[in-house]
Amino acid sequence: MFQKPASEKIYQPNQEEKNKASHDDVETVVGPSVKVEGDFSSEGNIVVKGIVSGSVKTSKLLTVENGAKIFANVSAGNAIVSGGIKGNVKVIDRLELTETAQVHGDIYCKVLSVAPGAIIHGKIVMKGINLKDEGSDKQDKKRISLGRTRSKVGEEKKAGE
Numbered sequence: 628m629f630q631k632p633a634s635e636k637i638y639q640p641n642q643e644e645k646n647k648a649s650h651d652d653v654e655t656v657v658g659p660s661v662k663v664e665g666d667f668s669s670e671g672n673i674v675v676k677g678i679v680s681g682s683v684k685t686s687k688l689l690t691v692e693n694g695a696k697i698f699a700n701v702s703a704g705n706a707i708v709s710g711g712i713k714g715n716v717k718v719i720d721r722l723e724l725t726e727t728a729q730v731h732g733d734i735y736c737k738v739l740s741v742a743p744g745a746i747i748h749g750k751i752v753m754k755g756i757n758l759k760d761e762g763s764d765k766q767d768k769k770r771i772s773l774g775r776t777r778s779k780v781g782e783e784k785k786a787g788e
Contacts, residue, residue, distance in 0.1 A: 659694070666699075673703075675710065686719075693727045700732075715749075 654672045657663055661677040668684040675683070675695045682699045683689065689703035695710035702717045711729040716722065718736040726744035733749040741747070 657695075682714075691728075693725075 655669045659676040663679045665681040672688045680698045684702045689706040691708045691710040693709040700714040708728040709725040713731045715732040721738040722736040723740040724745040726742040728745040
């Protein structure tokens with residue numbers, strides 16, 4: 628009576644797709660009425676909607692929703708923060724702070740996205756920057772010698788005159 632036609636194929640994921648989906652989709656959710664005290668660690672994604680008093684660690688995505696609070700250091704692969712964190716935040720790749728985010732602590736990340744309205748009280752250290760340029764010292768000296776020099780009070784002459 629309610630049978631599928633024989634010509635219709637049913638999608639069956641292979642074992643590799645099953646393993647990837649089961650590992651990447653794992654989420655630990657701290658509900659809005661939950662308060663966790665102590666260190667909190669997960670191999671999958673973490674979603675915080677409640678309160679966590681203790682370190683939070685994951686190599687995947689950490690999501691701190693609006694109204695959620697974390698009172699400890701945080702370590703994650705990537706993070707999206709809409710709630711509050713009182714502690715240092717270390718993110719391997721990308722940290723996104725939405726307009727309702729509040730971070731009271733130092734931030735260490737590779738990429739930082741801050742929406743207008745987000746509050747940060749602490750220092751920010753971003754990886755991947757290399758400001759040392761071997762030619763810059765020579766260029767700075769050249770700029771100085773091409774500028775104006777003073778020989779006597781009130782008199783100016785161009786360098787090389």
